[in-house]
Amino acid sequence: MSDKFKKEAIEWVKIIATALVFAFIITQFIRPTLVRGESMYPTLEENDYLIINRMSYKMGEPRKGDVIVFSTDLLQDDGTPKDLVKRVIAVAGDHIKIQDSKVYVNDKLVEESYIHNAYTEGNIDQVIPEGKVFAMGDNREKSLDSRYEEVGLVDDNNIMGKVMIRLFPFNKIGTIK
Template identity: 50%
Template structure:
């Protein structure tokens, strides 16, 4: 087998394996500023909560029923501010 074919097969196999654990994504909102900005590139861990529970302060990305302008699924990115049993107070629009 030619060396470049072997290298290509290895590169594709590595890319496939890596993409099982992480997902590159572009932020498409500004609700997380100044931490994340519209247009920022981020990598999402597909395994983060396989081995542990979410913690206060974690940034999560989740599916919603919302749609983008093009009709595709909209993902939201937010910071966890409370855990089960916590009481969250909102006064004058502030948490």
């Protein structure tokens, strides 16, 4: 083998190793996810491609209004666990009450300019325990969320991260509020 070939091979190995290290580091901090369903309409739509910040809750707690991705015990058609995208409505220590289609947190009516329709089904009256959050979709009529036994309160340990950016469709690239 020629010296030129060896130098070239070493350079390629360095480039590939560097790329793998960067890929590993990046995947520890962010994760892509795809929206399935209409539960977060109009904020998010089916097939929106999102980037979530996996580190957002390693150093802090979820806050009301955050859009999060969390794992559930629900199964998809292929048998894999289903991840859900929802908005945090109440956090540990908060008293949430849903009555007559209105949402109250700590006895204050929650202003929800982001919801698709004004009707919120359910009669909830509970204090959120430590280590849990109450999350709902923005499209309340099409959302399986903390109001229902199948999902229930979201354990902090099941939260994968906070939605940071919508990458696709390209005409809607930007942060999520």
